[in-house]
Amino acid sequence: MDTLDIGEVIRHSGLPASTLRYYEEKGLIRPTGRRGLRRLYHPDVLQRLALIALGRTAGFSLDDIAGMFGPDGQPQIDRQQLLARADELERTIRRLSALRDGLQHAAHCPAPNHMACPTFRKLLQTAGTAPRHPRQPGKP
Amino acid sequence: MDTLDIGEVIRHSGLPASTLRYYEEKGLIRPTGRRGLRRLYHPDVLQRLALIALGRTAGFSLDDIAGMFGPDGQPQIDRQQLLARADELERTIRRLSALRDGLQHAAHCPAPNHMACPTFRKLLQTAGTAPRHPRQPGKP
DNA sequence: CTGCAAATTCAAGTCGACTTGAGGTCAAGC
DNA sequence: GCTTGACCTCAAGTCGACTTGAATTTGCAG
Numbered sequence: 001m002d003t004l005d006i007g008e009v010i011r012h013s014g015l016p017a018s019t020l021r022y023y024e025e026k027g028l029i030r031p032t033g034r035r036g037l038r039r040l041y042h043p044d045v046l047q048r049l050a051l052i053a054l055g056r057t058a059g060f061s062l063d064d065i066a067g068m069f070g071p072d073g074q075p076q077i078d079r080q081q082l083l084a085r086a087d088e089l090e091r092t093i094r095r096l097s098a099l100r101d102g103l104q105h106a107a108h109c110p111a112p113n114h115m116a117c118p119t120f121r122k123l124l125q126t127a128g129t130a131p132r133h134p135r136q137p138g139k140p
Numbered sequence: 141m142d143t144l145d146i147g148e149v150i151r152h153s154g155l156p157a158s159t160l161r162y163y164e165e166k167g168l169i170r171p172t173g174r175r176g177l178r179r180l181y182h183p184d185v186l187q188r189l190a191l192i193a194l195g196r197t198a199g200f201s202l203d204d205i206a207g208m209f210g211p212d213g214q215p216q217i218d219r220q221q222l223l224a225r226a227d228e229l230e231r232t233i234r235r236l237s238a239l240r241d242g243l244q245h246a247a248h249c250p251a252p253n254h255m256a257c258p259t260f261r262k263l264l265q266t267a268g269t270a271p272r273h274p275r276q277p278g279k280p
Numbered sequence: 281c282t283g284c285a286a287a288t289t290c291a292a293g294t295c296g297a298c299t300t301g302a303g304g305t306c307a308a309g310c
Numbered sequence: 311g312c313t314t315g316a317c318c319t320c321a322a323g324t325c326g327a328c329t330t331g332a333a334t335t336t337g338c339a340g
Contacts, residue, residue, distance in 0.1 A: 052266040086243040103226040124190040
């Protein structure tokens, strides 16, 4: 049988049913049918969910991601959009790297308190302007 | 005069008054007094705000950050905590780097659609497990 | 003294991505 | 045939970090 029960999707993807239903409501995924009430999915849904996860990680919103699938369901991701996001990612990475260095320095710095450390203070200067970028909510 | 009017804090920090009040309510900052209704701040508040911004960028919540100031107002940031955060940052950076590479590849990949590209598919494999990490809300 | 821009308070609203809860349905195993 | 547990629906709630709005108060320029 070439369909997955929602239970299997849950097991394979690690996502809770509520999330799958939410994604469906958002138009991100679509069950191929039902067995009774139970949703049935095409196995491809797993790849699609992975793609969604990837997009979220890259900083796209669910709505952004929904826009990346053509009406046929094939991903039609605009290359410009990808590059733009890669650029933004690059900038984020730079800032986070600086930050990581700063944190490590602060953790080892012998100054009595962090404000007495020139490196730390310098970090404060440059960290003022933060880029705004969506998040990833936890699954507490 | 060694105090800043809230208006000056706004100009120097770029934060709106509502945010300053919110931070105050959270115990993150404290005005030194008032002129009429208007809050007055010690110039140090700017550094403190920078520190808060830094902490947010590093992924700390406002509550976390509030806990990093001793009762005297001096930052007392636990070094273990800093190192832990630096580690987490390091992991995040790695993932984002891989992602950036993947996005760039996808943007240039000649495959008819992204799913036909092996590199992209490989990216999907590894991006499944995302670390959970707070966000930064925008200011639109 | 008057006017007004800039502050103030307080409660309530927003946003995205989900989760939770109450009450209902049903396929499969005994 | 009956139970059971996994699923269902739908509305409402949550979380963090702010923002917004209405009604008020002020400091200061003219």
